Amino acid sequence: MPELPEVETTRRTLAPRLIGRTFTGAVVEWPKAIASPDPATFAERLRGRRIIDLDRRGKHLILVLDDGSRLVVHLRMTGSLQLAGPATPPTRFTRNTLLLEGGAELRFVDLRKFGQLWLVGPDEPEQLPFRRTGPEPLDVDFTSQALAELLRHRRGKLKATLLDQHVLAGLGNIYVDEALFEACLHPELGVDSLTDDDIARLHGAIVAVLRRGIENQGTSYRDFVGPFGDMGSNQEDLRVWRREGTPCPRCGTPILKVRSAGRGTHLCPTCQPAP
Secondary structure (H helix, E strand, C coil): CCCHHHHHHHHHHHHHHHCCCEEEEEEECCHHHEEECCHHHHHHHHCCCEEEEEEEECCEEEEEECCCCEEEEECCCCEEEEEECCCCCCCCCEEEEEEEHHHCEEEEEECCCCCEEEEECCCCHHHCCCCCCCCCCCCCCCCHHHHHHHHCCCCCEHHHHHHCCCCCCCCCHHHHHHHHHHHCCCCCCEHHHCCHHHHHHHHHHHHHHHHHHHHCCCCCCCCCCCCCCCCCCHHHCCCCCCCCCCECCCCCCECEEEEECCEEEEECCCCCCCC
């Protein structure tokens, strides 16, 4: 699933190529991907709108338009945005195509059809899908103390808590596993059992793995590619995720795959002792 680094990679790649361009229409081939408004209204309202900025909130990509509207894209499990010319044949998984002046096409590609798009007007903030999302882990005010405050009074297991987008924005299965390994914390630890030192290590690990993921232009394990079909390289730098059976890079113990928070979870049983 594209997580914060993959969405940020998409944003950084598309921003210089989209800002200032105008939509001329939309071809809605998979109407269920249009979360709001209805597909016909979506296409009508998008036509003639100029892109003035690209932003990101957690795992949501946000195209800011000249009338104050926002086109919000959630890639979900297998989605990507592809920028191509009209002469480039679309892939078989192209679900919707947003047309741009000059003939370019912004294609929403999604194998499993879980991704969604919203076109939200300036007077419709209640329609924004990220309105209850937690803080951004790469913001300057996300400090160790801020993380401690977020976790205060919570009683759940650590991995499940970090996956909750209402607690912290942008983390998914890959980067939670990597951060917990970096911090030497077991995913089944109770959040209320963490010490100040645990939280400080966890904070540093979250920031480090997300920054590394962005520098490597995302993790292309199975489905994620950038807007021009380029794969990221972060899968080559992962320490534990999808490394079950290989030696831990820290101590040499074989990496295990277990279940935590209902997800396949990768850890070192020596570096991350069970509670």
